[in-house]
Amino acid sequence: MRSITTLDLQYAHRFYGFQGEAQYLHGHTGVLTIEVEDTIEPGVNMVFPCNEIQKTAWEVLKNFDHALILRQDDPLLPAILKVYEEQGIKDGVPANKMKGPAFSTELATAYPDCRLVVTKETMTVEGMIKIVYELLKDKLNIAKITFTSGVNAASQEYKPEGTIDRCPLCGVTLNENGVCPKCGYRKQ
Numbered sequence: 001m002r003s004i005t006t007l008d009l010q011y012a013h014r015f016y017g018f019q020g021e022a023q024y025l026h027g028h029t030g031v032l033t034i035e036v037e038d039t040i041e042p043g044v045n046m047v048f049p050c051n052e053i054q055k056t057a058w059e060v061l062k063n064f065d066h067a068l069i070l071r072q073d074d075p076l077l078p079a080i081l082k083v084y085e086e087q088g089i090k091d092g093v094p095a096n097k098m099k100g101p102a103f104s105t106e107l108a109t110a111y112p113d114c115r116l117v118v119t120k121e122t123m124t125v126e127g128m129i130k131i132v133y134e135l136l137k138d139k140l141n142i143a144k145i146t147f148t149s150g151v152n153a154a155s156q157e158y159k160p161e162g163t164i165d166r167c168p169l170c171g172v173t174l175n176e177n178g179v180c181p182k183c184g185y186r187k188q
Contacts, residue, residue, distance in 0.1 A: 002035045002143055005050040007057060013069040013123045014076070025076070030125075030149040032061070032132065037143035037160045043168030052172045052182075053140060060135045063100045063110040069123045070116070077118065090114050107131045125154040133158065139173075140164075 009030040015022040034057055036048045070077050084090035092099075092113030099112035108119045108131045121127050125147045132145055133156070141160035146153065164173050165187070167180035174180055178187030 001040055001047050002037045003047040003050050003053060004033060004035045005053040005057075007032045007034075007054060007061060009061065009065050011064055011067050011069055014074070015122050015124070016071050016074040016076075018122070028149045030064075030128065030147060032057075032128070033144075033146040033148075034132075034136070034140065034142060035144040036140050038141045038163050038166075041166045041168060041171050044171040046171055048140070048164075048166065049171045056139050056173075057132075057136055058100075060100050060103060061132065062098055063103070063112050064117055064128075065098065067110075067115045067117050070118060071122055072118050072120060080116070081114075084114050103135065105131070105134050107134055125149050125152045126156075129154055129156050 009032060010027065011030060012025060012027040014025045017023070034053055036053055038047045040047055068080065070080070081090060090113070096113065096115065099115070100110070102112055103110045107121065108117055110117050119127065119131070128147045128149070129145045132147070133142060136142060141164055142158050143160055144155065144157045146155040165178070166172060167174055167183060167185045169185045170180060170183045172180055172182045174187055179185070
């Protein structure tokens with residue numbers, strides 16, 4: 001069975017080298033749908049609490065919200081960083097509280113202090129799905145990711161491997177010591 005949740009992301013990007021309207025810097029509201037598959041945890045009668053899927057995903061994905069997403073070879077990138085430096089916002093400002101931990105994968109690097117994500121490939125809906133899966137595959141038993149941005153949408157199904165040890169009282173993932181980070185339950 002699956003638990004399904006959605007997250008909204010506001011971001012700006014462009015398709016560098018693309019011969020169409022998307023070559024210009026523009027913004028989107030993206031809707032990310034994550035489907036998590038596992039057995040139903042008997043104590044809570046659910047696969048995984050949807051609000052916990054959101055919390056787990058949002059911790060990393062909030063780096064994409066209100067961010068500029070540019071490909072690593074985009075000539076706008078050094079220009080943007082120069083302007084941010086001149087404005088004194090490149091290393092963040094106190095009001096910038098909506099940021100997750102910096103990350104660097106084969107597909108993307110997040111610079112949360114300046115609300116910037118640099119990608120290896122053009123950030124299409126398909127590209128976003130690949131990035132999200134890479135960031136969350138070890139945290140959730142992802143069965144499917146769908147990303148919609150404007151009139152564009154893509155979806156990818158995955159075969160979850162194994163199960164995640166979950167709390168019988170609240171359904172969240174137990175930490176490496178068998179303790180629930182939400183309610184303190186200890187696995188016997």
